[in-house]
Amino acid sequence: MPDTVLSLRPADAEPPEGTDSSLPTLKAFTVLRAISTSTRPVGVSELAVLLGMPKATVHRIVRMLEREGLLERPEGGRRYASGGRLLGFAFDIVASSVRNAPRHAILEAVSRRVGETCNLGIMAQGCVLYIDRVEAAWPFGLRFEIGSRVPLHCTAIGKLFLGSLPPARLEAVLEATPLDRYTDNTITDPDRLRAELDRIREDGVSVDNQEFLAGVVCVAVPVTGSDGTMAAGLAVSAPNARLSLKQALQHAPALREAAAHLSAMMRAEGE
Template identity: 40%
Template sequence: MAADAPDKKEGQIPTNLRLLVLLEEVARRGVAVKPAEMIEAMGLPKPTVHRLMQTAEAEGFLQRDLDGRAYGAGPRLRQLALSIVSSEHLRTARLSILKSVAEELGETCNLAIPDREGMIYLDRVETKWPLRIQLPIGSQVPFHCTASGKMYLSSLKPSVLEAVLRACPLEAATRRTCTDPDALAGELKTIRDRGYSTDDEEFIAGMVAVAVPVRDARNRLMATLSIHAPVQRRSLQDLTAFLPSLQKAAKELAELA
């Protein structure tokens, strides 16, 4: 945590800050955490930590993970994070980078962040071509059949990924959608090794896409940067040729965080 964060020893975290510090710690870890981990991290009594986590869950700031024991960010905490990263000065800088990429590549450029059930489009700059595929800001798209979603899934720990693939129905959006968990897991390993993901008409027939990760200072995926285009204008191979430009822009976006 930040150097100026409160010292997490019993009695050194003011009562009115304990819930905030707990939420900060959950957000910092970036994965679902169990109460025992928070007891150790915060140095507070077990009943206190359980009460704080139950309160945060009841108010929507935390929610139970798939195993029913660990807690991750809830809808209100995710919305708070979204509101912060959407602040005007940050958004202006992001849009400047996205516009530069969209103009250079000539196709729609998207910035997406993971949510509980899919990827959310945080920002986008449309291509100037009249033939385009409309996915407005705020749209939620599936994990398993989109370039941005598969990029996110590839960043998960194996145990977490296995649980996600078991819990989420892999519905076919097109005839090209992969609905076999084992086959998808194999593709995600390839994505993890090569550092980018693709969508070959798997989400929308006639659309191809490529995505790269935007990572934080701890090398964790915090967003994805992608471009998509209709196959009448670009092939998937055409889009992968743009990877150096996308990766450069992803680094510039990471520096804004």
């Protein structure tokens, strides 16, 4: 997964008509935009060069944004990434419109087709964040709200994201993330998890065989963004008493078809 290339106006270029680049609010917004569009944490010196700002100014802005919870330093390092409050703002924007968005209709169609709950999740702050969900029309359902966060190492969508990471970044995530046990089936051994991720990369489909919730199985496939990298995971989940893992895997073609539609939609939005 290559780092995002930031295309920013040079320091000596004229600001766009009708704007004032000296406004503190716009400077803070520029810093937020640079960090939120990068696929990795960014340091103050790098930001100063990219944005054409004095290093002292960038340092003051990022410290202020960190105090407000809009930025954070992963593992207490010296580089900055999107903070929980900024992600919360982004989620609020998505949640306010997602019910009427075409992609929600795709999830509804998948849920009707397979007869089970369908989820769409992204990776945020070391976990899976559900950004949309359609519950199955059964008396017994899996009651996760949009905005719920679940672990990476023991969920189908989470393992898809782990499998999509470059080797160095994967090792950094595994080193920083405790592989907590949630059920008897949770994979807590790093070597076993690496082997599972190798299989996922080869098959293009991930499973949660009662690894996060006892009695619940899940199958997920990737949704790619406009740059061709994994942007989200599309999954179907159900109680094992109603749908075995073998039966759930039979729905993989329907998930891939829906994921292809979602991917095409994301590419169109990115053009």
